[in-house]
Amino acid sequence: MLFDASLRKELSRSFLGTVTVLLTVVVTLMLVRSLRMASRGAVGPSDIMLVMGYTVLGYLPIVLSLSMFVAIIGTLARMYRDSEMVVWFASGRGLSGFIAPLARFAMPIVLAIGGLSLVSWPWSQAQVLELRHQFQQRSDLDRIAPGEFQVSSSGDSVFFVDRDSSSLEHAQQIFFAQEKVDTSAVTTARQASLVQQQGQTWVTLDSGQRIEQLRGDAPALRVADFERYEVLLHKEPISTAETSVQTTPTLELLAQSSDPAAQAELAWRIGLILAAINYVLLALALTSGNPRSGRTGHLVTALLVFIVYFNLLSLGESWVARGAIAGGLWLVLLHGGIFLLAVAWLAMRNAQWSLRRLWPGRRAAA
Template identity: 30%
Template sequence: MTYQRNFIKELTYTAVGIFIVLLAILVSTQAINLLGRAASGRVAVDAVAALIGFWTLGMTPLLLVLTAFISTLTVLTRYWRDNEMVIWLSSGLSLKQWIRPVLQFAIPFALLTAVIQLSVLPWAELRSREFAEILKQKQQLSLVEAGVFRNLGSRDDRVYFVETFDTDSGVMKNLFLREVDDKGRESVVFAKEGTFSLTDNKRTLELSNGYRYNGTPGQADFNEVSFQHLSLIISVTPKVVNAADSRRTIPTVDLFGSSKPEYQGELLWRLSLPVSVLILSLLAIPLSYFNPRTGHTYNILIAIGFFLIYQNGQTFLRNAVISGQLNFWLGLLPMHLLMIAAIVILLRVRSMPAQPFFSALKGGSK
């Protein structure tokens, strides 16, 4: 029908604008936060863009939920404000006839949310943690300060000292290093130059043009060895991020059938967001009711209240499932069923806006 095509077209244009605005607000806020942390040295400057990308991807499902809900609410509220909905109801039509076009608009949002929530986000979360670990290791390698004794890696028996350090090239001049092995033998290294490197999952200290002295303190067994190049392994492999270490990185297929409460709670959350796109879009139909005579947009406040109750309720039930207080189905169904009941009741009432609330509820819809 013509009204359906025009309605979906207007919804699409509105959704694009709302999504861009919400995305711009959230990204700019997070960018300011990360740039502030980078200025204070808590985050590497070259990692800001990647961290913003991972964070934005993680927020996309919630943005899609909000976009579908706000778009439907905005367009239908305009219909009420311009008296188009009054003409609709006066013609003997019901608000229930808006369900089909609203679902045609919301189902693609729900499918996209499901794909991101079930497949993309676990992968992105794992890549984000791996990136953070690599970044952390690079920061440890680059944490060099001239004239200060520092531990080499995580070992307390390895200490090095650098006379000068070029921050641009990463080259250390006149380097001194002392280490003690498990047998108590001491090794002292003097080198003219040295650099840190991270290759093939190995963190190494590359030294050139120096001497190495080995022996046991108090005994005359020290020997001297000169070298042109010496590689000291700091760490054999960086920390490997395992997908099973966090419920947020576990693939969705591994969550099904699991008896672990934290896995059930994560699966509940991943399934709930796509469903909430459809439910909130349908809920926007009766919540869009606006009385042009009063001029008050109380429906917006009511819609915000419903959204907060819905999302906070789902979060509360998810946490209850994770803590083992509820089983999976008791955590998944209540809030969705409650919102569906609210949709049925409000559609019945708003189809007869001239009637008092309880009279419309008892009298039935047109």
């Protein structure tokens, strides 16, 4: 019991430290990604922190899995370096004795990964999609920013208001370009104001010029100077955000299990949980006392194994989405195969079997 408590205590310290480092890296990357989305006009600048938070929450199961994997490998590697494993093996215990304490340590993490992947992942993706949709569906009036060229929601108009304008209700130096199928027009004005009448918003332009080019069978160019020009702004109703399999709750995906896209998303979410379980056995089977590998050798191995496993998860999701393989069959082949491989590898190391000892030529030479 004392050994189990000390082992879990060391694993917890290593896990918390790894989570802190990885979360810092992920938050930084997601912040850069959110800023890039805001610069492209995909989300509003005021929603950057929300988008970053929801995105980090969605990727938290992957961070927890990698942190647990690295913590177990790092702790076991230290025990090999400090000869604690020698004492453990000399007492008549094998690697199988680590399964129980490692399982007790990993159980809360696996449960957290399950809750995050099955519940938090679709919710966070839905929130990000809703924020992006609300920003894209905002009115053209909300898009206007002093000193910046802004494109309308329909993509056929460009606005510009002078930077010295005090507010949008009383703007100065207006530029408005509109492109349609049969006409293109450029309107400039010295100042503009907004007028609310019977629930409608009118823009009144003063002291300006409008240049309109007509296309078609009889092309023409019209130039008109005006002292007062009124334009009615029609606000389109905001439609509901589109949904995808990533934003669909898990229970609804189970009801749509005949759809290959739903199967692929279910395989991804359930696969994160099964992968976390396999990481415990893989970490125990991979770690060994090899002095030539150095202090970072086991960490490099852990990262390589994690990357290969994660890429197989992504590859399988694309295969299931295309209908090349059933989602349930892919879960059994991938995670069941890795589970059997880890158990067999662990059994060989626990019994101190090796290919050299089993090779007939080696035994004859001995």
